[in-house]
Amino acid sequence: MDQPLRPKLWTTLKGYTKEQFSKDVTAGILVAIIALPLSIALAISSGVTPEKGLHTAIIAGFLISFLGGSRVQIGGPTGAFMVIVYGIVATHGVDGLILATIMAGLLMILMGWLKLGSVIKFIPYPIITGFTSGIAVTIFSSQIKDFFGLQMESVPVEFIEKWHAYGNAVSTMDPRTMAIGVIALVIIIAWPKVNQKIPGAFVALVITSGLVSLLSLDVATIGSTFGTLTSALPTPRLPHVTFQEIRSLLGPAVTIALLGSVESLLSAVVADGMIGGKHRSNMELVAQGVANIASGLFGGIPATGAIARTVANIKNGGRTPVAGMIHALVLLLILLIFMPLAKSIPLATLSAILIMVAYNMSEWREFVGLFRAPKSDISVLLVTFFITVLFDLVIAIEVGMVLASFLFMKRMADVSHVQMIDLDASEEDPSQDRSALPDINNQEQQKKGIQIYAINGPFFFGATDLFLEAINQLGYKTKILIIDMKSVPAMDGTALHAFEQMIHTCGKREIRVKIAGIQKQPMQVLQKSGLYAELGAEEGFFDSVKEAVVTKGE
Missing domain, CATH: 3.30.750.24 (STAS domain)
Structure with a gap:
């Protein structure tokens, strides 16, 4: 039976109680605290200004919850997009990123209207594991400069050239920056043993920012790198569009759409298993598409369902889309009131946060486990992984899908x-x-x-x-x-x-x-x-x- 294209919010508000509202508010506030440092860190590493990450979490996060097909999905910028976004900004500029994000949103809406929500789930697991692990390695390699305070004018985009440049700059390592990064990393790892409610990334951000300010440490911060940050939401605008730009950005847009669709639906499936629910996959795709169009219009970056934030929402009592909407509104208040304080955040702390994101994304146990699979699956895994790391995520997905299709056809021909x-x-x-x-x-x-x-x-x-x-x-x-x-x-x-x-x-x-x-x-x-x-x-x-x-x- 076809799922209705109706937001889950409409269903969950029937019989909604004050007790559940209280739980949703608590969960929304705690998820916003988790999303704050992540959104800033992902924006910087994607090649855009820090506030763009918050704009995305606020606008796209609200719309994903308001229109989505899941009770508990939390949307926003994620590490999966960092590599592709950085590449688009480096090649086509911010206007190119805006256009690609809007195009991806339109594609996601089309997929939802065509009832392709269940088809997206048929992307082979070795491909998903391969490019996810590849993205994790790429994220980790992109954080070395800021974590160790290396003195480099620019960091090459290509993986091998990047590590060659790091090797040449190793003598410029700054002990103070590295100390801040290590302190942040230790806090993020150890804090959950102290308190499960308050996220370790937020604690690390507060403590290291305080240390830098109190000790007047000469380390790179958001303020010293990006200058004054604005507290206002941007006005929507359309980028300059030409047919040639649309053609050149179609590949990246398709990758964003597929990546966002897969990640959001996987997150929704995980959430269903935790709450005993059933998400509406096609409505979720439509919501993701609308959210990405809105994010692009406001100058944000691509967004999708975030598994870690969704799980945190569930564990803290969130059971309706209201929690996700509260999370977006809390981030809006932080943007309007506390954004000037963000200038004191050390870049080494944000690098430590993303290093942990990379570790959690790496799925190394699943990666190693796939080596027990048939040789054809291993080949798809390794090809997708190495092309993601060494070349380009767009090419990796294309080659991985083609290779997986040929191998599937061979298996069918064999039987x-x-x-x-x-x-x-x-x-x-x-x-x-x-x-x-x-x-x-x-x-x-x-x-x-x-x-x-x-x-x-x-x-x-x-x-x-x-x-x-x-x-x-x-x-x-x-x-x-x-x-x-x-x-x-x-x-x-x-x-x-x-x-x-x-x-x-x-x-x-x-x-x-x-x-x-x-x-x-x-x-x-x-x-x-x-x-x-x-x-x-x-x-x-x-x-x-x-x-x-x-x-x-x-």
């Missing part, structure tokens, strides 16, 4: 085969169901000019060569060709074309074709093509091979 049925040999073959075969021997079969072929498995373009090869080997004494299709669940257009060639060949050689045991989907394909009528319902189609052989009038 699909065409065999000639020898009625004498079937007596020796325990795998043959003798009751389904006619009571004649192979000599009688040859005398009557009967040839029987059985197709096993999906009949698609990867298996048609086997079928046509078998047909071409028909002897000139063949008068009747019986195709046993009881083991064919589905056939495609290429298989249909092969069928047409087979019927044409048999027609020229005056061989009568009979189809036995055909299933529903292949039957519908033959009916739509006209081959069903051409063969004849009574003369061409039979329930079994036995019935096709012993038909009267032969």
